[in-house]
Amino acid sequence: MPNTLASTTLARQIIRSGTSPYANYSAACLAKSEKDFLNKLKMVEEELDETKRWLELIVESNIMPKDRMLYLINENKELVSIITKAIVTMRNKINGTL
Numbered sequence: 001m002p003n004t005l006a007s008t009t010l011a012r013q014i015i016r017s018g019t020s021p022y023a024n025y026s027a028a029c030l031a032k033s034e035k036d037f038l039n040k041l042k043m044v045e046e047e048l049d050e051t052k053r054w055l056e057l058i059v060e061s062n063i064m065p066k067d068r069m070l071y072l073i074n075e076n077k078e079l080v081s082i083i084t085k086a087i088v089t090m091r092n093k094i095n096g097t098l
Contacts, residue, residue: 007063010054017050021079038090041083048080 001007021044028040055073059066066073092098 001058001064004063006061007058010058010063014051014054017047017054020044020047021051021083034090034094038087038094041087041090045080045083045087048076048083052076052080 001011024040024043024047028037028044031037031040052073055069055076058064059069059073089098
């Protein structure tokens with residue numbers, strides 16, 4: 001990314017929100033209950049969503065062209081899909097519909 005204040009600020013935001021899912025998923029794996037696990041997965045989903053928004057802002061602000069950001073955007077979408085499916089599965093298990 002260009003060496004500008006906006007780029008640096010967005011890069012720092014992505015580092016924070018992009019690494020948080022790792023820590024939150026690790027915490028989910030140590031959850032005390034199924035509801036605790038579900039809650040921690042929701043935190044992972046929220047952080048991934050925040051990362052998506054920062055990536056979109058980089059493209060929308062013309063800081064980086066979309067084709068250069070596509071790999072990260074697609075990786076984020078895949079992670080969101082995986083976590084969303086895990087959330088749905090756990091909700092169904094908790095609700096007894098699985």
